[in-house]
Amino acid sequence: MISATYAVKAGTAMKESFDLSMFSGGKYDIAVHGPNGFFRQFTGGGNDPAIKVRCFHETNKEVRNELTGNIELLITHQRGGTHTVQITDNSYHAVPVTKIVHPKKPVRVVLNLAGQHGWYDLSVKVAGADGFEHRFAGHLETGNPSYTDPLMGQAT
Numbered sequence: 734m735i736s737a738t739y740a741v742k743a744g745t746a747m748k749e750s751f752d753l754s755m756f757s758g759g760k761y762d763i764a765v766h767g768p769n770g771f772f773r774q775f776t777g778g779g780n781d782p783a784i785k786v787r788c789f790h791e792t793n794k795e796v797r798n799e800l801t802g803n804i805e806l807l808i809t810h811q812r813g814g815t816h817t818v819q820i821t822d823n824s825y826h827a828v829p830v831t832k833i834v835h836p837k838k839p840v841r842v843v844l845n846l847a848g849q850h851g852w853y854d855l856s857v858k859v860a861g862a863d864g865f866e867h868r869f870a871g872h873l874e875t876g877n878p879s880y881t882d883p884l885m886g887q888a889t
Contacts, residue, residue, distance in 0.1 A: 753779055760864065770852065770882060772870040781865050783811040784818065784834065786857045788869040791843055800875040804853050806842040810834040817860040820844070823868070824854040824884050846873055850880040 753759055758778075765773040773788075791805040792798060808818055813836065820830040820842060827848075832840045846853055854870040872882065 770871045774868040777865040782816050782859050782862050783813060784816060784859055785809045786867045790873050802851055802873060802875050803846055804844045804873060808834050808840045810836050812836060819858050821856045823856055825849040849883055852882045
């Protein structure tokens with residue numbers, strides 16, 4: 734088992750790379766936990782499509798650094814043919830989103846979190862890429878008063 738602990742300040746990023754040979758059977762499963770429900774999980778293997786998913790807190794384009802309360806996904810594909818990407822809400826019953834991603838043409842997806850008070854738990858999967866999943870969960874802080882995760886009180 735590989736275990737690492739990092740302290741990351743708010744507003745900063747962390748980047749880590751792992752050689753696939755470190756994982757049994759060439760299948761990886763990496764989980765990252767943080768405060769306030771922050772969770773990221775990446776699973777897959779050596780035959781994964783060249784899909785990269787970045788998860789952001791969407792900012793208001795007209796007011797610098799003001800958070801909208803939405804999650805923004807930026808999905809890029811670097812090589813090969815097109816891929817069908819499915820974005821699924823794992824906890825809050827949002828309608829799944831399907832996008833076609835072409836090489837070198839990023840796809841931007843904005844997910845409104847108002848119905849779950851800024852809480853999110855979503856997975857990104859690629860059709861035909863069994864085992865490939867990027868999962869993003871947590872709470873989007875905007876600086877405004879907020880609510881406890883509605884899933885905790887079985888309110889969803």
